[in-house]
Every structure is written in structure tokens, then in C-alpha cells.
Amino acid sequence: MLPTSNVELNKLRSLIExxxxxxxxxxxxxxxxxxxTKLVLLYTIMKQSNLPQSTKERYIxxxxxxxxxxxxxxxxxxxxxxxxxxxxxxxxxxxxxAGDYYSGLFYSLLSxxxxxxxxxxxxxxxxxxxxxxxxxxxxxxxxxxxxxxxLMKIESLLISRILKEVQVLPELxxxxxxxxxxxxxxxxxxxxxxxxxxxxxxxxxLGGSRQDLPTKLESIIEEKIKSIExxxxxxxIQYAELKNDLKKIVGDIxxxxxxxxKEG
Amino acid sequence: MKLAKTYNYLxxxxxxxxxxxxxxxxxDHPVLxxxxxxxxxxxxxxxxxxxxxxxxxxxxxxxERMSIVxxxxxxxxxxxxxxxxxxxxxxxxxGGPTIKxxxxxxxxxxxxxxxxxxxxxxITTLKEKQAHQTLxxxxxxxxxxxxxxxxxxxxxxxxxxxxxxxxRRKTALLIATSCKLGAIAAGVKEKDANRLFKYGYYIGMSYxxxxxxxxxTSSEKELGKPAGNDLLQGNxxxxxxxxMKYPAFNSLVKNTFTxxxxxxxxxxxxxxxxxxxxxxxxxxxxxSDMYLRKALHVxxxxxxxxxxxxxxxxxxxxxxRRS
Numbered sequence: 095m096l097p098t099s100n101v102e103l104n105k106l107r108s109l110i111e112x113x114x115x116x117x118x119x120x121x122x123x124x125x126x127x128x129x130x131t132k133l134v135l136l137y138t139i140m141k142q143s144n145l146p147q148s149t150k151e152r153y154i155x156x157x158x159x160x161x162x163x164x165x166x167x168x169x170x171x172x173x174x175x176x177x178x179x180x181x182x183x184x185x186x187x188x189x190x191x192a193g194d195y196y197s198g199l200f201y202s203l204l205s206x207x208x209x210x211x212x213x214x215x216x217x218x219x220x221x222x223x224x225x226x227x228x229x230x231x232x233x234x235x236x237x238x239x240x241x242x243x244x245l246m247k248i249e250s251l252l253i254s255r256i257l258k259e260v261q262v263l264p265e266l267x268x269x270x271x272x273x274x275x276x277x278x279x280x281x282x283x284x285x286x287x288x289x290x291x292x293x294x295x296x297x298x299x300l301g302g303s304r305q306d307l308p309t310k311l312e313s314i315i316e317e318k319i320k321s322i323e324x325x326x327x328x329x330x331i332q333y334a335e336l337k338n339d340l341k342k343i344v345g346d347i348x349x350x351x352x353x354x355x356k357e358g
Numbered sequence: 359m360k361l362a363k364t365y366n367y368l369x370x371x372x373x374x375x376x377x378x379x380x381x382x383x384x385x386d387h388p389v390l391x392x393x394x395x396x397x398x399x400x401x402x403x404x405x406x407x408x409x410x411x412x413x414x415x416x417x418x419x420x421x422e423r424m425s426i427v428x429x430x431x432x433x434x435x436x437x438x439x440x441x442x443x444x445x446x447x448x449x450x451x452x453g454g455p456t457i458k459x460x461x462x463x464x465x466x467x468x469x470x471x472x473x474x475x476x477x478x479x480x481i482t483t484l485k486e487k488q489a490h491q492t493l494x495x496x497x498x499x500x501x502x503x504x505x506x507x508x509x510x511x512x513x514x515x516x517x518x519x520x521x522x523x524x525x526r527r528k529t530a531l532l533i534a535t536s537c538k539l540g541a542i543a544a545g546v547k548e549k550d551a552n553r554l555f556k557y558g559y560y561i562g563m564s565y566x567x568x569x570x571x572x573x574x575t576s577s578e579k580e581l582g583k584p585a586g587n588d589l590l591q592g593n594x595x596x597x598x599x600x601x602m603k604y605p606a607f608n609s610l611v612k613n614t615f616t617x618x619x620x621x622x623x624x625x626x627x628x629x630x631x632x633x634x635x636x637x638x639x640x641x642x643x644x645x646s647d648m649y650l651r652k653a654l655h656v657x658x659x660x661x662x663x664x665x666x667x668x669x670x671x672x673x674x675x676x677x678x679r680r681s
Contacts, residue, residue, distance in 0.1 A: 191441075194438070202497070211482070214482040217477075224472040224475065
């Protein structure tokens, strides 16, 4: 079972919720969902560090604030509807501002404790993520592998950079593989359910065959799971607890996806 | 007198900062680079970098350190402009198309986030805790101010306090922070750095009030947007608050903006005409002047320096601003 019911994790969740709370924003727009997998991954790995509890907590909160900022900006509509209703207009406006507000919270939290290095690390990650997002948005991809790699960077850069700073996990590529797996499973689900899928819609546009994609995806997923298992097995014995937790997290990701697929 | 004349001895340093900003926004992705550069090239008063440099003149002025602060603050300002254009659905800025118009909201969001990230990357080369705490608090407050502005739209019976708190967050804090951060980076003693913050705050308040007045008194050509545009958007500014005390204006505003019907040019012309017949403009200028006097008073306590003369000059210029 994932440590989602853990007391410390719940505390983190309520700290985040508390900090991002704003009466008017919450009234008009739906509060963005915290990326549970990223939160659990951060918590699970950060737990192994010898840093003071308050520092670990601060790093997790800051990273999640940045993630929330990026996530909510991602859902701002690409174009404004000419006949936009007053409420849709307010929603768009508040999505922009809420994202900026969350970015301010991350800087504010880390400034209080003079964590300038971590501010710098996260800022660099945001910069790079936006560069990658532009490449993705402009369809600058030529293959499935490249698309997955680009999405993996967009999704994993924040947590892999902060964890690199904390220096607990011996192999950061593992985080990237886990994030890739989530992306792949999500895309597979979208593809099977005939929903629009960002990566694969792009690839089909580029001339790939949609029919071959589920098979291709399945084989990439299998390879990915094998790589992740190998990475986890290679984690040194002194990280036994971490090994177990990561196995549970990955098992849960796969199981969750299987049940979604069955329901679908 | 032109505003730039009051600090013409800073021209070389301002050019240096302009180049520094340009260098920092050279993103890898061509569209990101082009969008950011386009925004920079569109110009602007660069008033925030000016305040950084003037604040720094009271201490150990080092252009490299000044440049870090000035570049960072200008980038924050640029990021907020790009995102503001998405918020306001604005198509023109400084005579050219906005990023959201030229590309779309997505590119504007990425560009704004990129610029903010670049700003934070740069400012963290400074290690003064107080500088970061001040700047971080300001970023958060500016966002809250903008959220409040949306919330307070079309709220005709809001208090003056609500208006002042909103413009404090929206405009005054970043100017105050520019003055203070320049001072901190130059090692100015805390008392004087705080005085510079107050000066910037009062100047920012006055500047915004005059901006709000000009929305009614300037022509469309001078403003680059229709006169009364703030009111049309439902923003309750100081002249409106004063004019609302007059029953004729009060009922006309409420009738005009009731329901979902769009407001036409003729209705706006009538509202502006009626507002000008009240003492709202005059009273708003009085509040602006009060802030300017406060700004000048704070300067009395600062050591004599040519930058002090520039700060006085800026205050005088703002007080006389009529377009």
C-alpha cells in the first residue's frame, strides 16, 4: 500500500492546502489538484535524508507550489473566446494569477530561511521546463521516444533537481523512469479510450500510424517497468526501506492504471 | 522638463542594465527568445531600474550588484505585463501587438513563467536575506492585489481604504521594493533603506492615482486606449469613488452597468462628462499631492546626495504629470 494515509503526508497536504487557500480564488476556480505521485515520491525519498524535518518539509512544499503554479498555467485556455462569459473570463484571469501567486509562495517560503541555492535550483528547473514546453507545443518531435523523453523532462525536472540537491537517492534516473511510466500509462489509457492524447495526437499529425501505436506503447511500457525494477533492485542495501517504498509506489501506479483500464 | 533629465548621469548605467536584460532573455527556443526580446524592444520607462540605481547611490554603488537587482526587478515587471495581457485580453502594448495577440495565451504563459524564473535565477546571486524577503513578499502582494482588483470590479460602494490597499499592492510596492533593494545591495544602513522604501511607496501611490485620473482627463491618443477605459472595465478608481458621492453620477453608473448589456461610447462619454463636473478629479489630485508631500518629507531625512535631488525631481515630475 502507498503511504498515502501516512500522518506526515497528511500534514504536508494540509500545509499545502492551507498556504494556497484564498477565499475568492477558491470560490471561482477549482483548486488545482496536488500531484499525488510527485508528492509521495518526494516524501518517500526525502524521508531518507539527514536534513532537519523542517527543511525537508520546506523543500517538499516549495517544489509542490512550483508544480501547482506550472500546472494551473497549463490549463489557461489557448485562445480567448470572443463571446466569453463573465464567469469564464474570471476563471481565466484567476488561473493566471493563482499560478503567479503559487510561484510567489515558493520564493517567499525559501527566502525566510535563506535557501537561496534551492530557489536558484528550482528557478533553473522552471526555466528549462518552459523551454521544453515550447518545443513540445511547437511539435518539435520526430518520434515516440523523443516525445516521451520531452514529456518526462517537463514532468520530472522539478523533483529530480530538488532530490539531486538533497543527495539521497543514488540514481536519479529512477525518478525519471517512474515519471515516464506514469506518462506512458496515461497516454496508453487515452489512446485506448479514443480520447485525445497530447503526445500521440502530435505523432499521428506527424505521419505516424495510429493503429501501430498501442502495440508500440505496450512494448515501451514493458521495457520501462523492467528498467525501473532493475534500478530499484540496484539500490544499495542500506536503503532497504526506500527500496520497499518505491516498489510499493510503482506497484500502485501499475495497479491503479490497470483498474482504470478495466473501468474504462 | 523630461523625466530622464532628472537622472541623466545614470544613462550609461541604464544602458548597461538594458544590455544585461537583453542578454538574460536570450532563450534557447526561438519563439521564447523572440517574444521576450520583442517585449523588451517595445521600450518602457524603465522606472524600476532607475529607482534601484538611485537607491544604490546612497551606499557603495557597484554597477554589477546594481545590475543584478535592476535586471531582476525589470524581468519581474516584464513577466507581470505578459501575464496581465492574458488577464486583460489586451491586443496592443506600447504600440505593438502583445505576446498573447502575436502568438497565443499559451506562449504568453510560458514566456511570463520563463521571465520570472530568469529573474529568480539572477537575484539569488545576492545573499542578503532582507532583499529576498522584501522581494518575495512584494511578488505575493502584487498577485493578491490583482486578485482583489478582479474581485472588486463593479463593486461601486467600496471604501477608499479598499482602493488604497489595492493600488499599494498593484503598483506602489514594486517601486518601493526597487528603491530598497538598490539600497540593500549597496550596503546602505537599514534605517535609510527603509526610508527609501517609504519614498518609493508614496511615489508609487501618487503615480497610480494620477494614472487613474488621466484615464478620465487624457485623450484616447494620449492614453493609447479609450478614455474612461478603467471604468468601462468595472475598475473603481479614486475619481470614481469621489464622484459616486454625487447622486446623479451614482445612479447613472449603477444604471449603466446593471445587467449584462454592453456599455456604448455615448454612455461612456456621458459618464466622463458628469464625473468631470464634480470635484472628483480635484480631490483625487489632492490625495496624490498628499502622497508626494510624504515622499518629499521622507527624503528630508536622507543624506544629501545628487541622487536625492533626482528623487526630488522625480516626485516633482510625477506631481506635474498631465499625460
